Amino acid sequence: MSSPSARQTPKLIAGIFLAIGLILLGVAGWFAEKKFTVMNSWPTVEAEVLESEVTSYEDSDNNTLYKAQFRFRYTVDGRTYDTRTDNGYGTSFHSWMQAKVDRLPPGSRHRLHYNPADPEDIEYNASYNLEFFGIPLFCGGMGLIFALVGVASFRKRDYSRCPACGLYVAPGQSSCPNCGAPLPSH
Numbered sequence: 001m002s003s004p005s006a007r008q009t010p011k012l013i014a015g016i017f018l019a020i021g022l023i024l025l026g027v028a029g030w031f032a033e034k035k036f037t038v039m040n041s042w043p044t045v046e047a048e049v050l051e052s053e054v055t056s057y058e059d060s061d062n063n064t065l066y067k068a069q070f071r072f073r074y075t076v077d078g079r080t081y082d083t084r085t086d087n088g089y090g091t092s093f094h095s096w097m098q099a100k101v102d103r104l105p106p107g108s109r110h111r112l113h114y115n116p117a118d119p120e121d122i123e124y125n126a127s128y129n130l131e132f133f134g135i136p137l138f139c140g141g142m143g144l145i146f147a148l149v150g151v152a153s154f155r156k157r158d159y160s161r162c163p164a165c166g167l168y169v170a171p172g173q174s175s176c177p178n179c180g181a182p183l184p185s186h
Contacts, residue, residue, distance in 0.1 A: 010168060014153030021147025028140035035133055038126045042113040047074035047124075050082070052104045054097045057090065065090030068100035072112060076119040083120050087131075 051071035056064050068087040073080060087100060104110055104124070115121035125132050160168050164181035175182050 011154065014150050016150070017146050017153060018150025021143045021145070021150055024139045024143030024146060026143075028136045028138075028143055031139060032133070032136035035126075035136060038113050038123050039128070042115055042123070042126070044111045044113050045074045045076055047072040047110055047112050047122075049104045049106050049108045049110055051084075051106055052101045054094060054101050055086075056094075059090070063092060065092060066094045066097040068097045070101075070104060070124060072110070072122065072124065074112070074114070076114060079119070081119055083122055085122055085124055087125070 049070060050073050051069070053069055054066050055069050056066050059065055067090050069084065070086065071082065071084045073082050075081070087097070091097065110124065113123045113126040123132075130137070160171060162169055162176035162179060162181055162183060165176060165179040167176060167178040169176055169183060173183055174185075
């Protein structure tokens with residue numbers, strides 16, 4: 001006969017998947033709320049692009065990653081700001097970052113969102129696009145997958161237990177390999 005802890009292991013794993021899924025969905029909601037706050041509450045200002053360039057750095061595995069970095073000048077309430085920012089992440093695709101930089105060449109003008117409590121806190125790419133909402137979409141998608149796997153695992157396991165000993169049994173078996181009890185046909 002299987003031990004009670006062996007019978008609980010699949011439910012524990014299903015519970016872990018469900019918990020990870022719910023945590024990821026919560027993280028997605030938190031990030032989405034922050035992004036919507038920028039879109040709906042932060043004012044916009046016309047800014048001049050002073051610098052735009054692709055920079056590189058090495059990660060902990062010595063891989064070269066690239067970022068798009070920018071410098072903007074803009075005026076809020078009569079005060080002029082000169083603020084640097086970047087796209088927020090690195091990638092090994094130099095051409096991808098170069099395309100971002102090419103869309104904002106020095107001397108061009110661009111609308112950006114700024115934090116009214118701290119005008120040096122800016123978002124140059126705040127719009128309803130995949131890049132700006134990428135983290136909440138990724139976390140939400142992964143959270144949904146994990147949660148669905150967890151829920152499906154709970155449901156699946158309930159249909160394949162031996163009623164006598166509680167051991168999980170493979171579909172199509174007529175008797176339990178652990179205790180020999182006959183299994184109901186589904």
